Amino acid sequence: MKGHRAAATQSSRARARGAVIGALVVVAALVPATATAAGTQEVDAELPYLCALPSGKLPAQVRIQAVFPARTGPGEPVEPTGVTTSVQLPAEAVADLAALGAATARPATRLTVGVAQDGATAEATWRGTAEPVRLPGSGPLTLTTTGDVASVTGNGEGDLTFSAGSLAVDLALVTADGATAGTGALTVDCSPAPAAEREPLVTVPAGGATPDPDGPPASPGSSASPSARPDGSEERQADRAPEVTPAVPGGSAADREAPPCRYDDAHPSTSASLNAYITGYTNVAKLKGASLLPLSCVLIEQGPTDIELFPDFTGGYLTQHSTGTLRHQGRAQTPPFEATFLTFGFTPTKATMVLEQTGPMTMDAHGETSFLTLYTELETRVRVPLVLRVTALEVNGVPLEVGPACRTKGPLRSPEPEPAKFPGDHLLLTGSSTHQPPDQPVGYLLSSGGQLTGEMTVPAFTGCGGGGENLDRLLTASVSGPGNYVKQTQGQTCAVQVFNPDECTEDLQPLKIPVPER
Amino acid sequence: MKKNSRRSVVVAGAAAAAFGLTMAPASAVPSTVWTVTPVGSYTATNSSNIVLTATIPMTCTTSGASGSMASATGNPATVATISAINFGTSASPCTSVLGNVTTVAVTPWTVVAQDYTAATGVTKGYVGNVKANVTAGACKFTVTGKASATYTNSTGVLAVSSVAGELAVSASPAPVNCGSVVTTATKPTFKGNYTIKASNGSIPKIVGTNP
Numbered sequence: 182m183k184g185h186r187a188a189a190t191q192s193s194r195a196r197a198r199g200a201v202i203g204a205l206v207v208v209a210a211l212v213p214a215t216a217t218a219a220g221t222q223e224v225d226a227e228l229p230y231l232c233a234l235p236s237g238k239l240p241a242q243v244r245i246q247a248v249f250p251a252r253t254g255p256g257e258p259v260e261p262t263g264v265t266t267s268v269q270l271p272a273e274a275v276a277d278l279a280a281l282g283a284a285t286a287r288p289a290t291r292l293t294v295g296v297a298q299d300g301a302t303a304e305a306t307w308r309g310t311a312e313p314v315r316l317p318g319s320g321p322l323t324l325t326t327t328g329d330v331a332s333v334t335g336n337g338e339g340d341l342t343f344s345a346g347s348l349a350v351d352l353a354l355v356t357a358d359g360a361t362a363g364t365g366a367l368t369v370d371c372s373p374a375p376a377a378e379r380e381p382l383v384t385v386p387a388g389g390a391t392p393d394p395d396g397p398p399a400s401p402g403s404s405a406s407p408s409a410r411p412d413g414s415e416e417r418q419a420d421r422a423p424e425v426t427p428a429v430p431g432g433s434a435a436d437r438e439a440p441p442c443r444y445d446d447a448h449p450s451t452s453a454s455l456n457a458y459i460t461g462y463t464n465v466a467k468l469k470g471a472s473l474l475p476l477s478c479v480l481i482e483q484g485p486t487d488i489e490l491f492p493d494f495t496g497g498y499l500t501q502h503s504t505g506t507l508r509h510q511g512r513a514q515t516p517p518f519e520a521t522f523l524t525f526g527f528t529p530t531k532a533t534m535v536l537e538q539t540g541p542m543t544m545d546a547h548g549e550t551s552f553l554t555l556y557t558e559l560e561t562r563v564r565v566p567l568v569l570r571v572t573a574l575e576v577n578g579v580p581l582e583v584g585p586a587c588r589t590k591g592p593l594r595s596p597e598p599e600p601a602k603f604p605g606d607h608l609l610l611t612g613s614s615t616h617q618p619p620d621q622p623v624g625y626l627l628s629s630g631g632q633l634t635g636e637m638t639v640p641a642f643t644g645c646g647g648g649g650e651n652l653d654r655l656l657t658a659s660v661s662g663p664g665n666y667v668k669q670t671q672g673q674t675c676a677v678q679v680f681n682p683d684e685c686t687e688d689l690q691p692l693k694i695p696v697p698e699r
Numbered sequence: 700m701k702k703n704s705r706r707s708v709v710v711a712g713a714a715a716a717a718f719g720l721t722m723a724p725a726s727a728v729p730s731t732v733w734t735v736t737p738v739g740s741y742t743a744t745n746s747s748n749i750v751l752t753a754t755i756p757m758t759c760t761t762s763g764a765s766g767s768m769a770s771a772t773g774n775p776a777t778v779a780t781i782s783a784i785n786f787g788t789s790a791s792p793c794t795s796v797l798g799n800v801t802t803v804a805v806t807p808w809t810v811v812a813q814d815y816t817a818a819t820g821v822t823k824g825y826v827g828n829v830k831a832n833v834t835a836g837a838c839k840f841t842v843t844g845k846a847s848a849t850y851t852n853s854t855g856v857l858a859v860s861s862v863a864g865e866l867a868v869s870a871s872p873a874p875v876n877c878g879s880v881v882t883t884a885t886k887p888t889f890k891g892n893y894t895i896k897a898s899n900g901s902i903p904k905i906v907g908t909n910p
Contacts, residue, residue, distance in 0.1 A: 453837040483837040485878025555756040559796040614796045618756045619748035628798030628836030683789040
């Protein structure tokens with residue numbers, strides 16, 4: 182048993198290095214325990230859904246496959262594995278996508294899963310991603326995604342039931358010649374057809390597993406806390422100003438203290454490809470301080486800039502729509518970053534976090550130019566759904582188990598002035614520029630960067646904790662909430678197939694490294 | 700709309716009439732002999748911000764040129780060549796709301812004289828043989844053509860002020876990744892003042908005569 186626990190400690194350290202490695206370790210650690218204790222049960226459910234497409238609501242078939250443990254005990258984490266979500270959209274839906282000019286669609290799914298135990302409920306989001314799929318010439322389109330999902334630890338002693346709820350399918354649409362189709366992104370919201378409602382996907386019965394007297398076998402768990410204990414977690418919070426560890430990156434290009442930011446075989450460049458670094462601060466209102474977002478790589482497909490002339494031809498309205506993605510070691514996320522807060526009863530607490538992108542990033546610029554005065558203005562709105570994942574916590578230098586699935590319940594969300602056009606929770610950052618020649622333009626310049634600012638709400642945390650301790654409420658009480666000001670600085674982009682030695686390194690990474698500003 | 704254009708025609712007519720009256724003595728006989736002093740190499744430095752437009756304006760805070768000047772005959776006559784011209788530098792590139800703009804000139808360009816006013820010492824003409832490759836982010840296009848300019852002997856200022864239609868966006872190579880903001884139908888403009896210095900530090904003089 183001692184050997185087992187040592188292995189568990191090591192595996193939890195390894196998790197901090199990366200979510201991928203972490204997920205593998207969790208599965209590896211979990212499988213023997215559950216297999217010997219109770220075995221597994223496989224779920225393969227086909228459910229009727231209704232999906233909202235541009236032409237209206239259409240029936241769709243959703244297939245959910247996952248492997249669950251056969252039984253669960255109190256405090257024992259349930260981590261579904263092999264989770265695959267397939268959506269079969271009818272031919273009419275394919276016609277809708279084709280009408281937008283799309284030849285391929287890259288899907289990302291967000292399935293809301295209801296978890297219930299002893300009458301208490303919670304929700305988890307199962308996210309899945311896939312490579313782009315070519316639209317069929319005829320017949321239905323099947324989109325199959327896979328992804329890691331949160332583990333769930335029951336606080337009660339009853340059976341745990343999982344039910345499939347609403348499903349959002351984020352589609353990145355691309356034309357045959359590689360340009361973005363339509364606005365480039367379409368979210369298809371699907372809900373269970375009435376007949377499919379309230380039918381659990383699976384029930385994991387309680388009991389059966391003999392709890393290890395020394396504690397959970399590998400403590401890989403986290404919890405989506407199906408109970409709603411109104412206890413006094415808040416009492417452990419202290420409204421103390423935080424101390425930020427500013428791992429400020431260097432401002433010069435020479436030392437290159439920047440993570441790699443380049444296109445590769447997995448993400449090849451086009452003639453419209455740009456890359457850039459972004460960094461800055463995010464205030465955490467509840468802690469009256471700021472957290473530094475480290476230098477992060479963004480890959481951008483620059484859209485064409487279009488002009489619609491004024492009726493009297495004295496100028497025109499300008500628009501540009503681009504798409505992008507965060508990129509860190511092949512994944513759509515920021516590098517891990519640390520922030521130290523004085524919480525948990527005046528104790529310095531160091532959190533290691535990443536921001537994970539869960540859908541397409543879009544950049545929409547709108548403005549106008551006058552041919553008479555040459556006065557030109559442009560406002561750019563960057564939208565990106567980002568989930569904040571906590572990978573490690575250290576309280577007074579002592580590591581605290583957060584589990585592999587500790588993250589915000591949904592993406593960080595900003596007030597959205599065009600919710601109909603840009604549905605779903607996302608971070609919205611805005612940058613504006615004005616130009617009155619012969620003076621220079623001032624403000625955020627699309628390809629050259631500048632300040633992007635916004636405000637966002639941090640949703641509640643879920644899946645945080647391990648070894649029987651649930652940290653969800655603790656993190657939620659200390660960090661989650663509205664009114665967090667965000668200020669990010671984008672550096673000069675490098676147009677990788679143009680190559681400008683003033684803007685790109687020799688190996689086509691962004692030359693300019695921005696410095697975060699408060 | 701119709702009213703507006705009629706008014707502008709009237710204004711233009713009035714301006715032309717006034718212009719014709721004052722310019723008549725000088726323009727009556729076009730210059731065919733152009734005397735440049737001193738001849739030889741020169742440098743040009745912008746004395747104000749240069750403004751380029753390709754539907755959207757861009758500002759260059761630094762721009763410079765060099766080449767050589769020579770006396771010439773004929774009308775129009777090439778009185779100088781521009782062997783190098785830069786728009787912006789690494790440290791201070793030309794900028795627009797879309798971001799930094801890189802303009803790489805394909806030289807030589809020319810300075811062509813057409814009309815000389817002895818009373819003012821002003822030569823009218825254009826910067827010719829213009830060709831430049833422009834990039835803004837992933838948007839790339841090529842500009843060709845000419846840009847109207849005047850040169851004033853007393854100040855040594857070459858004032859470039861192109862008229863819409865003089866410069867064009869090349870169809871070969873055609874613009875890429877620019878959208879409708881820059882197409883082959885776009886009429887770019889080039890405006891700004893340059894101070895010219897001869898290699899001996901003096902201000903060059905251009906004088907047109909018709910012997």
